[in-house]
Amino acid sequence: MLESINDKYKIDKQKIWVPKLSSSLLCFSAVSSFAEDEEGPCLVMNFYQDTYPQAEDIIKEQVKLLYKRHKNTAFSWLRYIFHDCAVQSCDASLLLDSTRRSLSEKETDRSIGLRNFRYIETIKEAVERECPGVVSCADILLGGPYIPLKTGRRGGRRSRADVVEEYLPDHIETISGVLDRFYAMGIDTPGVVALLGAHSVGRTHCVKLVHRLYPEVDSALNPDHVPHMLHKCPDQIPDPKAVQYVRNDRGTPMVLDNNYYRNILDNKGLLIVDHQLAYDKRTRPYVMKMAKSQDYFFKEFSRAITLLSENNPLTATKGEIRKQCNLANRLH
Numbered sequence: 218m219l220e221s222i223n224d225k226y227k228i229d230k231q232k233i234w235v236p237k238l239s240s241s242l243l244c245f246s247a248v249s250s251f252a253e254d255e256e257g258p259c260l261v262m263n264f265y266q267d268t269y270p271q272a273e274d275i276i277k278e279q280v281k282l283l284y285k286r287h288k289n290t291a292f293s294w295l296r297y298i299f300h301d302c303a304v305q306s307c308d309a310s311l312l313l314d315s316t317r318r319s320l321s322e323k324e325t326d327r328s329i330g331l332r333n334f335r336y337i338e339t340i341k342e343a344v345e346r347e348c349p350g351v352v353s354c355a356d357i358l359l360g361g362p363y364i365p366l367k368t369g370r371r372g373g374r375r376s377r378a379d380v381v382e383e384y385l386p387d388h389i390e391t392i393s394g395v396l397d398r399f400y401a402m403g404i405d406t407p408g409v410v411a412l413l414g415a416h417s418v419g420r421t422h423c424v425k426l427v428h429r430l431y432p433e434v435d436s437a438l439n440p441d442h443v444p445h446m447l448h449k450c451p452d453q454i455p456d457p458k459a460v461q462y463v464r465n466d467r468g469t470p471m472v473l474d475n476n477y478y479r480n481i482l483d484n485k486g487l488l489i490v491d492h493q494l495a496y497d498k499r500t501r502p503y504v505m506k507m508a509k510s511q512d513y514f515f516k517e518f519s520r521a522i523t524l525l526s527e528n529n530p531l532t533a534t535k536g537e538i539r540k541q542c543n544l545a546n547r548l549h
């Protein structure tokens with residue numbers, strides 16, 4: 218997955234390799250003895266190697282094909298990791314449709330701009346053709362070659378719009394609030410600073426920005442950046458049907474690099490949270506360091522994505538392997 222974010226983004230595997238803990242078979246045989254264990258021992262490197270060794274390769278191939286056709290799919294997967302893993306667990310709850318009884322996470326105001334859901338199904342279908350019923354949607358969301366991530370997550374059965382607010386940091390929150398929410402996931406200050414570097418790609422819709430432009434322009438914004446933002450978001454109340462947005466990083470919009478840190482130091486951060494990151498005394502030193510060193514940014518980014526991707530997974534007997542990523546399986 219992350220391989221596709223840009224081709225230059227190649228991390229030295231040696232430096233971030235996490236030693237393999239056990240094979241997936243060991244994991245399965247451990248299920249009975251660990252059934253009561255809260256964590257379960259089953260998030261491992263290449264979880265599917267003993268059941269369907271080709272599974273992760275099929276996913277990689279599909280991700281590459283999609284990336285060739287639609288570059289922005291990579292940005293979506295990256296944002297999905299945040300929106301799924303930060304809300305309780307990396308259990309692909311984000312992918313579930315609403316049911317008659319409850320509104321799903323996808324439908325909340327916080328999910329504005331999440332795109333490319335249908336391509337998840339393209340990947341899932343390719344995997345199901347070869348390895349039916351084995352690979353979970355939660356792993357499809359996360360597998361990746363250059364930041365070697367573990368697999369073995371299973372899908373949750375529920376997705377509830379009302380829990381999103383409880384867990385997902387928001388763009389107008391104080392930096393203390395944002396840090397606390399990430400600390401609760403085991404991610405420290407440099408980790409948070411690195412994760413926000415994801416805003417070096419992609420876009421932000423005007424609905425999330427107009428409060429910084431109207432009725433008065435936020436004086437914290439770089440005056441050189443304002444005309445462009447006003448041009449892209451000409452209305453105080455954006456037309457919900459028009460797709461109006463500003464690119465997160467005008468300099469290198471399609472490349473995940475450390476340009477984000479130079480932007481925010483130059484008061485060109487679009488969201489309040491981006492701006493605060495550059496000015497809070499706890500985060501600023503890391504912003505400066507990442508602005509100077511792409512290497513340092515990449516190292517911290519890999520570490521933090523790994524932590525995020527291991528937030529409270531469902532393993533072993535918990536959760537299920539969905540047949541279709543947008544629907545929980547029917548119980549017979």
Ligand code: HEM
Nearest residue numbers: 292295296299329330386387388412415419420421422425
């Ligand atoms: C305090 C934490 C964060 C807040 C408040 C936040 C908020 C937002 C908002 C409001 C957007 C614009 C969405 C739109 O209008 O289309 C966005 C875009 C994006 N965010 Fe975040 N974000 C946060 C952290 C993260 C993290 C941790 C990641 C991934 C590691 C991430 C990845 C992305 C990506 C890739 C986009 C661009 C998506 C696209 O172009 O489709 N964000 N974020």
Ligand SMILES: [Ca+2]
Nearest residue numbers: 301304306310
């Ligand atoms: Ca989730």
Ligand SMILES: [Ca+2]
Nearest residue numbers: 417466469472
């Ligand atoms: Ca960039």
